[in-house]
Amino acid sequence: MLARTADAVLEGTVVGSFSSLGLSARRALPAWPGDPELHALRDKTVLVTGAGSGIGAECARQLAMLGARVLLGVRTPSKGTATVSWIRASVPGADVDVVDIDVADLSSVRRAARHVLSVEPRLDVVIHNAGVLPKERELTADGHEVTLATHVLGPLLLSELLRPALRASGSSRVVFVSSGGMYTQGLAVDDPEYAQGEYKGAVAYARTKRMQVSLVPLLAHRWAVDGIAVHAMHPGWANTPGVVDALPGFHRLMRPLLRDARAGADTIVWLAAARPAPESGHFWHDRHRRSAFRLPGTKHDEHDVMRLWEFCRDALDLPMR
Ligand SMILES: NC(=O)c1ccc[n+]([C@@H]2O[C@H](COP(=O)([O-])OP(=O)(O)OC[C@H]3O[C@@H](n4cnc5c(N)ncnc54)[C@H](OP(=O)(O)O)[C@@H]3O)[C@@H](O)[C@H]2O)c1
Incomplete structure (x- = not known):
């Protein structure tokens, strides 16, 4: 108590x-809650996106330490090979491979999913870690605002395409790496592409991180039939290349108090490996469930979530079930 x-x-x-x-x-x-057991992920295969730096790379290393075969989903090949060497240097014999994927580019997501399905009949965990905080509004090759594509559309499409391999696991887990920044924004269901008003990268980032968290209960319901659990979490503030690049002032000010990447990865790894499995459909921080709301005016209801889901389903041409 x-x-x-x-x-x-x-x-x-x-x-x-x-x-x-x-x-x-x-x-x-x-x-x-206790740490996952020493070989908790032996014989398990895990895909981590954005695994070429920061929290994603550290997360991949921790998962390899727990015995997993780890697929590093990266869009910059040199970062993938460097991360493979870095992981193998600290986890001798680690089973690590690179998968080329730009999660913001839907053709790339489709290509990567085809590749993964052709080499991995079973997938136990997918971690949607790739993240971006742009300075200006950018559109992807598919015409979507870049944070929406990176944090929401790409991860949804990837998970849906990988469902056969996740189903084959019998008990798989999908983790969305969101952000505490999402607490500042409501669900932008009237303008998911952020086409209206003055564009601010930090707002676009927070809105789409909010979308991830809001969709998780619906996805938990949708994917339960395939034995797929889904979680959203926020890592806290961690000292990573992404924070140095996107938020240099914040980084300078908060540096002494920032977590290291290992601490940022802690709850992701725990959600991937803990036994018994954490309950599907919730938002987590530091290994405990957290409320998705902190600030007045940021709440949404199930109707808003359904509208967002229908927008995503249309954009991705997903089946009803
Ligand atoms: N660090 C924090 O304090 C903090 C706080 C809250 C949430 N987060 C979240 O944690 C996750 C990891 O961030 P980080 O802090 O570790 O930053 P990071 O070092 O910049 O890592 C982000 C990674 O995502 C990759 N990425 C971006 N867009 C991509 C795309 N379209 N396709 C594939 N990969 C892509 C980047 O690859 P390239 O290098 O090739 O661009 C990079 O390796 C992000 O989702 C971030 O929003 C971080």
Whole structure:
């Protein structure tokens, strides 16, 4: 009870919760869920997108340590090969391969999914980690706003195309790496492509991270028939190349309090490997379920989620079930 209260107090503060202080304090509480067992992912295959740097690379390394075969989904091939060498240097004998994928480009997603299905009849975990915070509004080759394509459309299409391999696992997991930034935005269901109003990259980022979290309960329901669990999480604030590039002022100011990439990857790895499996359909931070709402005016209802889902299903030409 005391541990739950202490965690709730931390959760009420943003810096206390999202910084390295939050994870250290929570780890010391008795309610902290145990680490996955040593070889928890032996004989399991995991795909991590955006695995060529930051949280994704560290996450891939941790998953390899737990015995998984890890597919590094990257759009920059040199980063893929460098990450393979980096993982093998710290996990001798690690089973790691690179899959070329630009998650914002739907043809690339289709190509990558075809490739994965041809070499991996069974897939146990998919981690949608690739993320971007653009300076200006950009459209992808398919004509979609880039954060929508990277965080929502690409991951949805990839998961849907990989369903046969995820189903073959019998008990698979999909993890969306969202962001605490999503707390600042409501569900932009009237303008998912951010075509109206002054474009701000940080707002586009937060809106599409909100979309990920809002869709997870619906996806949990949709994919349950195939034994696929789905989670959204936020990693807290971690010191990664992405933060240095996209938020240099924030990085300078917060640097002493930022988590390292390993701490940023902690809950992703836990969601991928914990036994018993965490309950599907929720939003997680530091190994505990969290509310998806913090600020007034950011709530949505099931009708809004259904409208967003129908927009995505149309954009991706997905089947009804
Ligand atoms: N660090 C934090 O404090 C923090 C906080 C909240 C949420 N997150 C989330 O955590 C995830 C990892 O971010 P990070 O901080 O580790 O940043 P990062 O080092 O920039 O990693 C992001 C990775 O995503 C890749 N990526 C971007 N667009 C892609 C695309 N279209 N297709 C394939 N890969 C793509 C990047 O590849 P290239 O290098 O080739 O562009 C990069 O390797 C992101 O989803 C981010 O939103 C991070």
